[in-house]
Amino acid sequence: PPTVHTLNNTTAIEGTDFNKKCLYDKGQPSETNVYWARQGSSFRQEGDVLNLTKIQSSSSGNYTCTAENQYSSGNKGQSKQSMIINVEYPPTVSNLTNKDIIEGDDLSVTCFITDGNPAQTTIYWTKTGDSGFRQNGVVLLIQNIQRGSADTYTCTAQNSYSIGGTGSSSQSMIVNVL
Known part of the structure; x- marks a missing residue:
């Protein structure tokens, strides 16, 4: 039979193109059929x-490379x-909702997030008209x-990828002081 070389676990970033070559040694006879399958699916x-192409988070999983040859006996x-x-x-x-608030009151707005992968997330608020304004945490x-x-206030959630780079998502809202 052919022999497939060891495959290492790998990480990909959502939205990028992912390619992995399956290395193998041919058997006898040398004509070899090679294919990839994903465990638990019909892929x-x-x-x-x-x-x-443009890999999605739902593409995470266990993938197997199989190399086959056909013997003259039919096996x-x-x-x-x-x-x-x-x-x-x-x-x-x-999504954040615009806020009307009376001058002198306390503004408290919570930024709700859905974790990414990795789940370790930094959350902070910025203000459009004040480049020095930054408030860390889920609550403005x-x-x-x-x-x-x-x-206009913006909540940003950011994580750092294990293979370098960051992912982030932001939503903004207008605060109108009455």
């Missing part, structure tokens, strides 16, 4: 290169190796708000 891709020779693909993706910030809190605080 099957012919050929020695696994090609996933098959077969070799398999598996690897896990971990697709990393950014967190998602839920402005006590005794004044009319000068009326502006």
